[in-house]
Amino acid sequence: MTRRADTVVVGGGIVGTCIAGFLAEAGEGVLVLDHGHGAGTTSNAGSLHVQMQSRFMRLYPEAVPGMEAQLPLYREAVAFWRDLVARLGIDVGLAMTGGLMVAESEEQLAFLGAKAARERAAGLEVEILTRADLTRIAPYLGPAIVGAELCADEGKVDPLAANAALAAWAAGLGVTRDRDRLVLGIDTEAGGYLLATDRGPVSARRVVLAAGWGTGALAARFGLAVPSRAEPLHMNITEAAAPLIGHLVQHADRMITLKQLASGQVVIGGGWPARAGEGRDAPGVELDSMIASATLAQHVVPALAPLRILRCWAGNNTAVDGRGVLGPVAGHPGLFVAVPGDAGYTLGPLSARLVADAVLGRGDGGAIAPYLPDRFSVALAAR
Amino acid sequence: MAAIRFGAQVIAAQEGESVLAALAGAGMWTLGEDARRHPRGAWCGMGACQACLVTIDGVPAQRACMAKVRDGMAIEPAAARIETAADIVAAAPRRADALPLRTPDLLVVGGGPAGLAAATTARAAGIEVLLIDERRQPGGQYFKQRDVATLSPADAQQREGAARIDAALEAGVEMLAGATVWGAFPGPELVADTPDGPLRVRPSALVLATGAIERGWPVPGWTLPGVIATGAAQTLWRTARRAPPGRIVIAGNGPLNLQLAAELLAGGAKVAALVEAAPAPGPRHARALLKMSAAAPSLVAQGAAYRARLAAARVPLVSAAQVAAVRAADAGLIVRVDTGREIAADTLCLGYGLAPADELARALGCAGPVDDAMRTSVDGIWRVGDGVAIGGAHVAAAQGMIAGAAVAARFGRTVDCGAAKTALARHRRFQSALWRLYAPALPLDPSSDADTVVCRCEGVTMGRLRTARDEGCTSMSALKLATRAGMGACQGRYCATLLAGLTDASGEPGLAPRVPVRPVRIGDLAR
Numbered sequence: 001m002t003r004r005a006d007t008v009v010v011g012g013g014i015v016g017t018c019i020a021g022f023l024a025e026a027g028e029g030v031l032v033l034d035h036g037h038g039a040g041t042t043s044n045a046g047s048l049h050v051q052m053q054s055r056f057m058r059l060y061p062e063a064v065p066g067m068e069a070q071l072p073l074y075r076e077a078v079a080f081w082r083d084l085v086a087r088l089g090i091d092v093g094l095a096m097t098g099g100l101m102v103a104e105s106e107e108q109l110a111f112l113g114a115k116a117a118r119e120r121a122a123g124l125e126v127e128i129l130t131r132a133d134l135t136r137i138a139p140y141l142g143p144a145i146v147g148a149e150l151c152a153d154e155g156k157v158d159p160l161a162a163n164a165a166l167a168a169w170a171a172g173l174g175v176t177r178d179r180d181r182l183v184l185g186i187d188t189e190a191g192g193y194l195l196a197t198d199r200g201p202v203s204a205r206r207v208v209l210a211a212g213w214g215t216g217a218l219a220a221r222f223g224l225a226v227p228s229r230a231e232p233l234h235m236n237i238t239e240a241a242a243p244l245i246g247h248l249v250q251h252a253d254r255m256i257t258l259k260q261l262a263s264g265q266v267v268i269g270g271g272w273p274a275r276a277g278e279g280r281d282a283p284g285v286e287l288d289s290m291i292a293s294a295t296l297a298q299h300v301v302p303a304l305a306p307l308r309i310l311r312c313w314a315g316n317n318t319a320v321d322g323r324g325v326l327g328p329v330a331g332h333p334g335l336f337v338a339v340p341g342d343a344g345y346t347l348g349p350l351s352a353r354l355v356a357d358a359v360l361g362r363g364d365g366g367a368i369a370p371y372l373p374d375r376f377s378v379a380l381a382a383r
Numbered sequence: 384m385a386a387i388r389f390g391a392q393v394i395a396a397q398e399g400e401s402v403l404a405a406l407a408g409a410g411m412w413t414l415g416e417d418a419r420r421h422p423r424g425a426w427c428g429m430g431a432c433q434a435c436l437v438t439i440d441g442v443p444a445q446r447a448c449m450a451k452v453r454d455g456m457a458i459e460p461a462a463a464r465i466e467t468a469a470d471i472v473a474a475a476p477r478r479a480d481a482l483p484l485r486t487p488d489l490l491v492v493g494g495g496p497a498g499l500a501a502a503t504t505a506r507a508a509g510i511e512v513l514l515i516d517e518r519r520q521p522g523g524q525y526f527k528q529r530d531v532a533t534l535s536p537a538d539a540q541q542r543e544g545a546a547r548i549d550a551a552l553e554a555g556v557e558m559l560a561g562a563t564v565w566g567a568f569p570g571p572e573l574v575a576d577t578p579d580g581p582l583r584v585r586p587s588a589l590v591l592a593t594g595a596i597e598r599g600w601p602v603p604g605w606t607l608p609g610v611i612a613t614g615a616a617q618t619l620w621r622t623a624r625r626a627p628p629g630r631i632v633i634a635g636n637g638p639l640n641l642q643l644a645a646e647l648l649a650g651g652a653k654v655a656a657l658v659e660a661a662p663a664p665g666p667r668h669a670r671a672l673l674k675m676s677a678a679a680p681s682l683v684a685q686g687a688a689y690r691a692r693l694a695a696a697r698v699p700l701v702s703a704a705q706v707a708a709v710r711a712a713d714a715g716l717i718v719r720v721d722t723g724r725e726i727a728a729d730t731l732c733l734g735y736g737l738a739p740a741d742e743l744a745r746a747l748g749c750a751g752p753v754d755d756a757m758r759t760s761v762d763g764i765w766r767v768g769d770g771v772a773i774g775g776a777h778v779a780a781a782q783g784m785i786a787g788a789a790v791a792a793r794f795g796r797t798v799d800c801g802a803a804k805t806a807l808a809r810h811r812r813f814q815s816a817l818w819r820l821y822a823p824a825l826p827l828d829p830s831s832d833a834d835t836v837v838c839r840c841e842g843v844t845m846g847r848l849r850t851a852r853d854e855g856c857t858s859m860s861a862l863k864l865a866t867r868a869g870m871g872a873c874q875g876r877y878c879a880t881l882l883a884g885l886t887d888a889s890g891e892p893g894l895a896p897r898v899p900v901r902p903v904r905i906g907d908l909a910r
Contacts, residue, residue, distance in 0.1 A: 036861060142473035164865055171854065179861050239444060239872060239902065242464045254476070264464045275569075285898050287568050287583075288479035295909045298474040303467040305474070305906030306443050310872055311897045 005031035008204035010183050014345055015338050016210035017166045018352030024173035026360050032177040044345040045267050046159035047248050050074045051151040054252050055271045066322030071122040075153050080350040090165035092157050093262030099154025099248035102145045108252040112149040126151045140245055142302045154248045156259045206334040212318040215339050222332050226325055226376045230316040232274035232283035238307040240264030256296045268297045274314030283314035318344055326351055326371040327358045337373045385454035396452045397531045400623035403447040408625040412608035415460035418842035424608025428615025431596045433872035436461040474909030482581050487513040489790050490586035492564050495523020497768025497779035498592030499547045504787025506554040508796040519561045521548050525776035530622040565899035567746040580910040588763050588790045591744050595737035595769035599877040602829045604709030606836050613734025617643045626652035629729030632718050634658035634706045637821050640734045645689035648696050656699045656726050660823035663702040671819040678813035703824035737773045745896040756789035757782055774814055781807035838878040840871020852885050859886050869894050872902050
């Protein structure tokens with residue numbers, strides 16, 4: 001039997017959940033379809049990034065212009081997170097602690113200096129700190145750290161608490177969520193779209209593709225070649241410690257991110273690879289990534305030594321071209337894409353707002369213009 | 384003798400026993416606070432549940448049940464959040480290939496009856512064998528050895544275990560004791576925390592003999608200090624001849640509870656009652672008893688002797704009854720049984736069955752065993768003993784021997800394991816008759832109310848879980864994400880079966896196995 005909904009959101013991660021909530025606030029009927037295994041809901045680690053991440057700059061130098069173009073959006077996105085959390089009155093461990101990108105050499109500090117200059121030009125408030133500054137504001141950093149770039153607009157949020165609270169908010173507004181339904185393909189039908197899923201067809205007037213790295217495959221049918229790809233990453237989390245690490249910590253030259261959640265647990269990541277999952281399977285953790293990230297963490301923050309790692313997990317980050325893919329699909333009324341690009345958790349709620357406004361026909365569309373999916377239109381490229 | 388300090392109190396202890404044994408012997412069950420800031424005490428007594436964490440000589444989060452007493456030790460209740468020192472030396476970053484690597488022909492994980500048998504059989508056929516066991520002395524739970532050399536003599540079960548350990552060593556099995564395998568990756572590649580630091584092992588063949596853990600019994604009050612697993616009490620007794628002072632109530636289903644009661648009585652402890660879910664043996668059990676006598680007459684005689692000892696001591700036997708709730712009284716605990724009866728106790732032991740410790744097998748994607756030789760779906764990996772399905776020590780030993788012979792065959796050696804196959808069939812007949820004898824009068828069902836803690840580590844209650852389920856979390860992973868149940872230090876070992884009962888995903892193999900299967904200290908990885 002075909003299930004019917006006015007608007008279907010494919011993907012129940014941070015983006016899909018927020019879009020569903022925003023549409024429901026406007027009185028729309030929304031059904032969220034989430035795969036539930038290895039989907040976006042498992043991937044996020046709760047960093048609120050603003051400054052350019054050195055890892056992406058090293059890995060994808062061709063995408064740096066895209067990242068720079070999107071920098072003001074990051075700051076707005078973090079402000080949007082704060083406003084949303086305040087407006088909904090939810091306790092999700094949001095803390096605007098500022099973020100440090102640490103350096104171990106003069107060369108790395110020079111890299112940070114040049115990066116900071118470009119970021120300032122884009123309107124960010126960043127400053128370069130000396131070791132003496134760090135000893136004062138971040139005494140937990142190890143002796144190898146000689147300086148850092150501080151970005152005051154960065155912070156962190158407990159992703160499990162936030163996902164649960166936002167899902168509850170959406171549910172309270174009447175959003176329905178199928179937690180274990182995989183969308184296999186989408187086709188047009190009279191007056192809308194027909195989605196094939198592993199639990200039977202779903203028919204909808206409007207469809208929003210918020211499926212992270214899986215979006216490209218679903219959008220191809222509509223002439224869009226969105227190069228969304230899964231980047232399986234290894235993560236570690238420790239048992240709870242007394243307040244130790246205030247900032248969101250990254251490294252100018254090494255793959256490490258650190259933050260302490262409101263629970264006291266320290267999340268250690270930094271882009272170390274995980275094993276790609278086969279088929280529908282979630283990705284798997286890697287021993288080398290665990291050893292490398294844990295020892296690097298203790299190199300940067302020596303006091304981590306007595307803490308035990310309780311759990312490792314692997315999640316898929318979604319990479320595109322350094323820029324979000326947001327908005328209506330030209331030539332297919334009622335079809336929308338919502339992929340924030342890198343740092344999807346930070347950009348998730350604001351991206352969702354922009355797409356929800358596009359769905360509702362609100363605003364002049366100016367804010368979303370740089371991110372429209374058209375740049376991946378196969379037909380346009382052929383012309 | 385040794386003296387240790389727990390908070391401000393000085394406690395007389397025995398050099399070599401576990402910290403938990405010393406504390407329990409002094410009747411000190413409260414070790415700190417749990418996630419909900421309620422008093423917290425030990426549960427499993429075997430290193431799995433992480434409920435007995437304490438700080439020892441300044442090192443936080445140590446398991447009291449696994450840490451060994453040294454004279455002058457200073458023990459503090461574990462803080463809910465660990466305070467770390469400011470003067471710790473930074474690590475040099477390293478990669479996995481910097482860790483020492485061993486490549487034995489065969490790695491056996493677990494030194495209980497199954498692992499010892501597999502290792503000895505394969506080694507006797509000329510194969511290089513490394514056996515890793517988490518306890519300081521191999522033997523597993525069944526053949527647990529004494530930790531304190533000056534104790535009263537070993538009993539028959541311990542002597543039999545010692546003989547098997549000696550046989551393994553004499554055959555040339557290399558044993559690495561006190562080492563915890565915490566990770567398993569495709570290859571297979573396993574990684575252990577050893578007394579000398581982390582170790583990688585890439586064996587040609589792997590036998591997983593990881594044993595079982597006790598199931599939780601989430602009734603109201605089961606997380607109170609002084610409520611422990613039956614196996615925990617038996618470990619305290621068998622390793623250190625420690626029995627908790629005061630009244631001990633033992634409750635559950637199966638022969639382990641009877642054996643514990645008899646052993647504690649013989650040691651002079653006060654057993655206030657034995658509560659058994661099965662009805663008292665009667666004429667309708669005659670067939671089962673006959674079959675058991677035919678299969679293993681000495682085990683039947685042993686059981687009869689245990690019962691005689693309880694009768695002689697006039698220990699009340701409450702049959703066809705299950706523990707329904709526990710509450711703290713002015714002094715000790717009040718145990719409420721589902722018949723309505725209440726029994727006062729200072730310690731309550733709960734033994735409501737075992738669950739296979741299968742996390743390494745699951746992390747490696749091993750299904751099965753897929754044949755009689757205990758092979759799994761992954762070439763070169765075998766699984767044996769209670770880590771596969773609960774069958775007891777004798778079934779486990781026979782399976783270990785059969786797997787050891789199959790490993791030998793892989794290396795071109797022939798070992799006759801006909802006797803093991805016969806023994807396996809005989810002990811399976813015994814087990815099946817035994818569990819007819821111990822069939823509960825009513826299905827085992829802890830009466831959890833909304834406030835009953837299901838996930839001890841994260842303090843998640845049954846009410847919270849039911850609400851999440853009713854809100855649409857119908858899979859175990861969704862329940863875990865929504866409530867944090869299963870995200871704590873025990874890795875969901877004690878709540879996974881309970882979560883499964885709340886979901887409609889009967890085919891789900893449990894919570895996704897996560898590395899590390901035991902928490903691992905960052906400083907130890909950098910060592």
